[in-house]
Amino acid sequence: MNSGKLLIVDDDIVVRDSLGKWFESEGFDVTIAPGAPAALEILSRERFDLALVDIKMPGVDGIELQARLKEIDQDMPVVIMTGYASVETAVRALKNGAYDYITKPFDPDELVHLVSNAISHRTATREVVRLRENLKQIFPDTQLIGQSASMKRVMELVETVAPTDATVLITGESGTGKEVVARAIHAASPRRFNPMVVIHCGALTESLLESELFGHERGAFTGAQARKKGKFEVADGGTVFLDEISDISLHVQTDLLRVLQQKEIVRVGDTQQIKVDFRAIAATNKSLEQLVEERLFRPDLYYRLNVFAIDIPPVRSRREDIPLLVDHFLQKFAGQMNRPVQRLSPRALEVLMDYNWPGNVREMENAIERAMLINRETELRPEDFPFQSHPSLLSGAVGQRLEDIEKTHIEKMLQETNWNLSKTARILDIDRTTLYNKIKRYGLRDAAPK
Numbered sequence: 001m002n003s004g005k006l007l008i009v010d011d012d013i014v015v016r017d018s019l020g021k022w023f024e025s026e027g028f029d030v031t032i033a034p035g036a037p038a039a040l041e042i043l044s045r046e047r048f049d050l051a052l053v054d055i056k057m058p059g060v061d062g063i064e065l066q067a068r069l070k071e072i073d074q075d076m077p078v079v080i081m082t083g084y085a086s087v088e089t090a091v092r093a094l095k096n097g098a099y100d101y102i103t104k105p106f107d108p109d110e111l112v113h114l115v116s117n118a119i120s121h122r123t124a125t126r127e128v129v130r131l132r133e134n135l136k137q138i139f140p141d142t143q144l145i146g147q148s149a150s151m152k153r154v155m156e157l158v159e160t161v162a163p164t165d166a167t168v169l170i171t172g173e174s175g176t177g178k179e180v181v182a183r184a185i186h187a188a189s190p191r192r193f194n195p196m197v198v199i200h201c202g203a204l205t206e207s208l209l210e211s212e213l214f215g216h217e218r219g220a221f222t223g224a225q226a227r228k229k230g231k232f233e234v235a236d237g238g239t240v241f242l243d244e245i246s247d248i249s250l251h252v253q254t255d256l257l258r259v260l261q262q263k264e265i266v267r268v269g270d271t272q273q274i275k276v277d278f279r280a281i282a283a284t285n286k287s288l289e290q291l292v293e294e295r296l297f298r299p300d301l302y303y304r305l306n307v308f309a310i311d312i313p314p315v316r317s318r319r320e321d322i323p324l325l326v327d328h329f330l331q332k333f334a335g336q337m338n339r340p341v342q343r344l345s346p347r348a349l350e351v352l353m354d355y356n357w358p359g360n361v362r363e364m365e366n367a368i369e370r371a372m373l374i375n376r377e378t379e380l381r382p383e384d385f386p387f388q389s390h391p392s393l394l395s396g397a398v399g400q401r402l403e404d405i406e407k408t409h410i411e412k413m414l415q416e417t418n419w420n421l422s423k424t425a426r427i428l429d430i431d432r433t434t435l436y437n438k439i440k441r442y443g444l445r446d447a448a449p450k
Contacts (some may be wrong), residue, residue, distance in 0.1 A: 004049040036060035036331025077118040150316035162188035172312030174429040175362030179285040194238030202244035245282040315357040329368040
């Protein structure tokens, strides 16, 4: 049995009643109309999966009615019913967007087959649209934004490596968008319908990282009350993204090298080898070459990771992309806050263009979100951005060392978060230990509120 809602429009009572009985006997939900005015009135209150329209009717004919139907429901298929003498007119209807035409007298089986195919085509089209929308939710924040030469180069590299299974090493300063690039590679790869598992290596101790990566058996260590799959098992068929790869210990580096080479893991507390299928992407904001020289990173692991390298430029080196990034975040947060999109005043845009952005894209995202939260007007102003009180961070400040800029930026973030170390570390994309060491190094503890 078929299914679907049909609207049959024909001024001949015998034809429309016969068609109605045919399609009802085949399982369709049928509504009939004697002409265009009645059809339009019906369509004002309900929707149909397909309309069967006679081409010759008094007043508004089938060609004009077809155009009116398309205005009401652009996606609804329309099948034109015609006599032999008006085939040319029916062909014109096809050019205007009709799904198909059929000539009188009808073969009931042929007509039912045609209508079923038309409805199936519409259903498939809707499903494609739904899947595309779902993919946008499955693969969030994969859009690479920029028109600068350096960002176009990044996009070209992503396009080149995505269809392969090559291991990728993404480098760049904190906040440049290394995870976004990793997600873009995964989303454009044959593995995109399988998981992408993200592991923040710098946020875990050595023992916890081993358990997270490789899994563990029950009783493998204190607190291991049940067997747990590791990230490599969870990502089977997909992608593993190893963020902050430079922060893992030499011991874990040895285990990781074996997994990358052999595509096998051994859970903590077990001896059985488990085959895994994954694509590896690693990221770091440090120089692995320098760490190799300092004997803090295994050279063989470095070579294994550095099969295909992508370096993400900092925002200060691609200032022409700032307006595009700002517009992206304005649109994003307007949607999240369910508010109209705000605009930047010309002076505010100048301020953003002049700022050094030591925290790169992540800092810009946070700055735009904060500005939109505190300013409920239609236009964002320079005073809505907190770094206005730190003129040393503007690009016009000549002679500033990178350490001075970093110190000022960390101090600003600490003040913004009322010295909430966890929140500050999250904004700066570093772990708490690194943040604490930087606070100590720059002598910022004296500035902490008492």
